[in-house]
Amino acid sequence: MGKRDGRRRGVAGNVRSRRFVRALPALMIGAGVVFDLVTPPEVTAVPLFAAAPLIAAPFFSLASTVRVGVAAILVVLAIRVSDGTLAKVVPVTDLLTLVTVAALSLVINRVVRRGNEQLASARVIAETAMRAVLPTPDDRIGGLLVAARYEAAQADEFVGGDLFAVADTPYGVRLVVGDVRGKGLDAVAAVAVVIGAFREAAEQELSLEGVVQRLERALAREGSRRGGLDSMEGFVTAVLAEIPAGSDTLRVVNRGHPEPLVLHADGALDVLAPTAPALPLGMGLGAWPDRSDEWTLPAGAMFLAFTDGLSEARDAKGVFYDPAARLRGRLFPGPDELLSALTDDVRLHTGGRSTDDLALLAVGRPARGQQERRTTVKIVRRDSE
Template sequence: MGKRDGRRRDVGGGSRSRRFVRALPALMICAGVAFDLGTPAEVTAVPLFTAAPLIAAPFFSLAGTVRVGVAAVLVVLVLRSSDGALAGVVSITDLLTLVSVVALSLVINRVVRRGNEQLASARVIAETAMRAVLPTPEDRIGGLEVAARYEAAQADEFVGGDLFAAADTPYGVRLVVGDVRGKGLDAVAAVAVVIGAFREAAEQERSLEGVAQRLERALAREGSRRGGLDSMEGFVTAVLAEIPVGSDTLKVINRGHPEPLVLHPDGSLDVLVPTEPALPLGMGLGAWPDRADEWTLPAGAMFLAFTDGLSEARDVKGAFYDPAERLRGRLFPGPEELLSALTDDVRLHTGGRSTDDLALLAVARPARGQQGRRTTVKIVRRDSE
């Protein structure tokens, strides 16, 4: 079954659930009427009537909850009037109980609505903070086509520790893709430190190794200011890359991050495995000097870097997603098409059950004769299903 079919089935299931919840208070009232008419007078159906406004309270608007409560009270009044027991002690007790529950339902509805409003406000603030920290790359940088994408693991979740950035510098186009340990606002603070240090270092440092060391020092400095690296999530796995001006050379430094890929126009690809494994940023200061590996990025080829939200995505059997295996032999017109196909494929692999955010950055060197072509590219934030 295709992804779209799966989506339609999920959406259909969600719609049916919502319709059932909306209908449940009316069903409880109807069940109460049937129970009351089919049982002796001394047997009460008030529990069913009281359940109706309680069910409506967290799901309905205030007006909708009021309507359900009033309907339940009116039905009980009609039933007790029809059997001549309206003035009885039991009937009065049932009515008082029902009215009390309706009042309680209105209080619950107000509390739930206020909580939802606060949650919505917090989500807006979180999204604004994340978008302010995470830069939006231009669609074309230094003659290269660029596309980036961030996908949250949970719906309506925008705060995470994945990051990417691209900069056109005197030394060529420089890139970073990273993943901060942890979640929440502390992770966003670490992302801000890394992105800020990268923007400055990418312009000033003559070598990619110098950029990596600047990021290392920035994390150490911020960790000391906060009383330790653990105060700002501890460490950051990252890939830094540089594509010098007028060259097909690709320089890469990998600090404990999933290996990026180079996709060639004939469908083949290279997995950029570092010659020497290195610790993540924030853990290796002074341990050894960074050394960039050199690869080639010929005309028509694409460089793809990603976080472990892609490479550690699992299917229902627990098998990891292998981006190299899934992309080998496939051709893509440009970086945006590559990212679209990749996110669709990983969602199909996981069945929409992603457990980690993912960030993707793709850079393409246009094929000869296409250097003037422009592609509209923007950051797309989509929530996993």
């Protein structure tokens, strides 16, 4: 209930803000009328009237901005006619000033709307490119349950350097979760290199270590093509995992990435710390002696990998979010429910003030009962056919 109440308060606050902005030009005109009535004739309220179309320009449509400007001009004319000062020099100057400001507000409105249209177009193009590079995986791959999330730091953005991919290969299900240093289109280009190299290597390399080395070489080639990347600017933290078909073995290679977790069906939780720390991919320091660590992923358990947008999320007091502590002892029906609960929890922890994107990938091995039920359903359908 607390989360829902918080969201409702946030929505209500946004609605109130929009209503206030919509009413502000009329309030400025009304304040100008009151000011003119309570002050001597030589004191002008034109700044208040001029503020009305200027406020409307960036927020209103062109037609509404025109209406606000015309309304301000007509009110000033009416005031000057009623007090008999329209023919004097100062009221005429004030009126010309108001007309000029109203015309300028139309120009501002046009510039702002054109800029918004260009920004929206660029955002759509960037988001389309990102979704093409980083498609959401199927919810079932190689007999495993899969769920993925990409949470942007800004609600209206979908461009960054976080990545994930899952592939069903002859060697089992292989996956990668990574974080490219940087933002924007350069980060998207690096994501494309890593994802492309992973999909090819996952199908061809005999070992998970071989896949990692292919990613390393792909980043090196990209650096050479671009004239040499600074090793501290082009690196990628990544965790790669492999789950052989029909086995509860889980192999993991961690290259400078936050440690993934295994959540068991009874609420127990394992932090998959590497036996030997390793540098991120693309550091340009030569071949790294990769070695995978082996863990178990029994029936009903889930493997969870994430980027530092989760583990480094802070609350108002600067306390980091600890996914292991927050998830230990909790039970989830499946990967999708796990990620939904996790994103809600971290949003509650930060108060919606996330400063970094985050990518989440959860892979679950169905419990034996779930597997048997699915097999029965398939047999019934075949019999009915």
